[in-house]
Amino acid sequence: MSEQNQGWSRRNFLTSTAASTMSVALLDRAAGAAPADEPKADPRSPVSLSLNVNGSTRRVALDARTTLLDALREHIGLTGSKKGCDHGQCGACTVMVDGKRVLSCLTLAAAAQGREVTTIEGLASADGTLHPMQQAFIDHDAFQCGYCTPGQIMSAVACVKEGHANSESEIREYMSGNLCRCACYPNIVDAITGAKPKMKEA
Amino acid sequence: MQPFVYSRAEDAAAALRNGNASLPSAVESANQYLAGGTTLVDLMKLNVMRPRMVVDINALEKTAAQIELGAQGLRLGALARMSAVADSADIRKNFPVIAQSLELAASAQIRNMASLGGNVLQRTRCIYFRDTSYPNCNKRTPGSGCAALEGINRMHAVLGTSRDCIATYPGDFGQALIALDAQVEVQGQDGKRAFPFAQLHRQPGASPHIETTLKEGELITAFTIPALPFAKRSLYLKIRDRSSYEFALASAAVALDLEGDKVRDVRIALGGVATVPWRAADAEARLKGKGLDDQTLTEVANAAFAGATGHGHNDFKVELGKRTLTRALKQAAAMEIPT
Numbered sequence A: 001m002s003e004q005n006q007g008w009s010r011r012n013f014l015t016s017t018a019a020s021t022m023s024v025a026l027l028d029r030a031a032g033a034a035p036a037d038e039p040k041a042d043p044r045s046p047v048s049l050s051l052n053v054n055g056s057t058r059r060v061a062l063d064a065r066t067t068l069l070d071a072l073r074e075h076i077g078l079t080g081s082k083k084g085c086d087h088g089q090c091g092a093c094t095v096m097v098d099g100k101r102v103l104s105c106l107t108l109a110a111a112a113q114g115r116e117v118t119t120i121e122g123l124a125s126a127d128g129t130l131h132p133m134q135q136a137f138i139d140h141d142a143f144q145c146g147y148c149t150p151g152q153i154m155s156a157v158a159c160v161k162e163g164h165a166n167s168e169s170e171i172r173e174y175m176s177g178n179l180c181r182c183a184c185y186p187n188i189v190d191a192i193t194g195a196k197p198k199m200k201e202a
Numbered sequence B: 001m002q003p004f005v006y007s008r009a010e011d012a013a014a015a016l017r018n019g020n021a022s023l024p025s026a027v028e029s030a031n032q033y034l035a036g037g038t039t040l041v042d043l044m045k046l047n048v049m050r051p052r053m054v055v056d057i058n059a060l061e062k063t064a065a066q067i068e069l070g071a072q073g074l075r076l077g078a079l080a081r082m083s084a085v086a087d088s089a090d091i092r093k094n095f096p097v098i099a100q101s102l103e104l105a106a107s108a109q110i111r112n113m114a115s116l117g118g119n120v121l122q123r124t125r126c127i128y129f130r131d132t133s134y135p136n137c138n139k140r141t142p143g144s145g146c147a148a149l150e151g152i153n154r155m156h157a158v159l160g161t162s163r164d165c166i167a168t169y170p171g172d173f174g175q176a177l178i179a180l181d182a183q184v185e186v187q188g189q190d191g192k193r194a195f196p197f198a199q200l201h202r203q204p205g206a207s208p209h210i211e212t213t214l215k216e217g218e219l220i221t222a223f224t225i226p227a228l229p230f231a232k233r234s235l236y237l238k239i240r241d242r243s244s245y246e247f248a249l250a251s252a253a254v255a256l257d258l259e260g261d262k263v264r265d266v267r268i269a270l271g272g273v274a275t276v277p278w279r280a281a282d283a284e285a286r287l288k289g290k291g292l293d294d295q296t297l298t299e300v301a302n303a304a305f306a307g308a309t310g311h312g313h314n315d316f317k318v319e320l321g322k323r324t325l326t327r328a329l330k331q332a333a334a335m336e337i338p339t
């Protein structure tokens, strides 16, 4: 059965539970929380934040310990960004903040306030047309299990935009922060090489 | 992770108000500045660092992230990101060793996040320091002993070690700074001061948990590197277990001033092998006025590692370090210098 046909795909399930856990209770408790720039007495009381994700504003109330990755996945319901290592060692959680690729697992959600966050969900056009890099990953068969892929694609888009995709060896060096346990590296390099001219056209 | 209060400082004064109670250089400090978070958040997740308050200093980017090259030399704001400095055309041309030490570190994502100030204060990757299930780590828990001495110490230091700690200083940029006689500018409760970067880090001695000479709450604001025309002939050679996204087993930052085939002046710093950013002054003295023949290079490398002690698994680092230095010097001599 394809994912669309299932009443409860895993993705739907995660998304809806995340949306409901970011529930009224938390938001209510947060109503009285001090703004982030004023230290509060109980460090466990939630901080209310407004995050700009893929062009829309998301209000959440979070424990200050929450990383941007957990905020996206568990509270906002955007499960595209993946948690591989949670320690900056794999790149699966790569997102853009203010147009730069960063690791959402080492970014505190509170520190992302006032910045523009872009995740893999924000890459395709509104009409559903895939970003040239997404299409290139499909065309070049640049994944197997797909777990590292959202991070690879976010990183790849940045790699081209930064001007660090001028040769195979440069791509390999500047993509080294994204590990792939399925070892799709040769095809990932091909996909980036292929997407680069199309990103210029687009 | 321990609960903490997150606070944002809009300027240095606000940061100092919040950060004042604590030594930014100490693992157990209750207050920590947050720049890129790539060391701090990682170690907080591991419960190695347990601050009660995290003071986000990223708003200082507006005033403390400049990269300025003038006749006096180079000034780098402490909030400048590793990637911005590595990509600067001026730095790549005039101080290639700085650009390379940053470019060959971590990953593109981490370099976009990490600040220069946080970079020099990054903490050792010693596995026993990072794993709180080991009770004995003098750096994490003063007086508890050192698990690495009898443990797996392949990645550990051979220079500047003590009976109480043999942890490697893992950073790369620090080697470039110490080789180029950089100064650090800091701001504290009592105002501003500047001092040689070489005095920032402390060797472990009997108190490995005190890692720097920063005073309570002091904020690093900038690094200055005096003009050095011959730094155009400089490079950073990093040897590691995989060719990218890995810490150094051994590295060398070198700058050469050649007159014909004689060395008029030279700067050497070593990484991956020492407990702090390591200037190899004896090795420099050996090379001045000489040619880069094999015999001289052997003497220079021997001088650099004269005081080295291995602890078993890391014995190989002495020979690897010598070869790394030799190769770095040869490569620097062979560089074509753009005018």
Ligand SMILES: Cc1cc2nc3c(=O)[nH]c(=O)nc-3n(C[C@H](O)[C@H](O)[C@H](O)COP(=O)(O)OP(=O)(O)OC[C@H]3O[C@@H](n4cnc5c(N)ncnc54)[C@H](O)[C@@H]3O)c2cc1C
Pocket: A087, A088, A089, B024, B032, B033, B034, B035, B036, B037, B038, B039, B040, B041, B042, B078, B079, B104, B105, B106, B107, B110, B113, B114, B115, B116, B117, B118, B119, B120, B121, B122, B170, B171, B172, B173, B218, B219, B220, B221, B245, B246, B247, B248
């Ligand atoms: C997987 C991985 C691989 C890595 N590989 C390498 C590598 O190969 N080479 C390398 O050199 N590094 C490497 N790093 C380390 C990385 O470069 C550092 O974590 C980073 O530079 C720290 O900078 P930051 O701004 O993120 O610091 P933070 O984590 O924000 O801060 C670190 C510490 O410095 C303090 N601090 C920060 N800024 C200031 C300031 N201005 N004044 C006073 N105190 C301050 C903080 O309170 C904290 O204690 C790697 C890291 C990871 C996670």
Ligand code: SF4
Pocket: B124, B126, B127, B128, B129, B136, B137, B138, B139, B140, B145, B146, B147, B148, B149, B164, B165, B166, B167, B208
């Ligand atoms: S080498 Fe230093 S950091 Fe590592 S266990 Fe020993 S005391 Fe701790």
Ligand code: FES
Pocket: A082, A083, A084, A085, A086, A087, A088, A089, A090, A091, A092, A093, A094, A103, A104, A105, A106
């Ligand atoms: S999950 Fe962030 S780098 Fe692995």
Ligand code: FES
Pocket: A142, A143, A144, A145, A146, A147, A148, A149, A179, A180, A181, A182, A183, A184
């Ligand atoms: S496709 Fe499986 S980890 Fe990369």
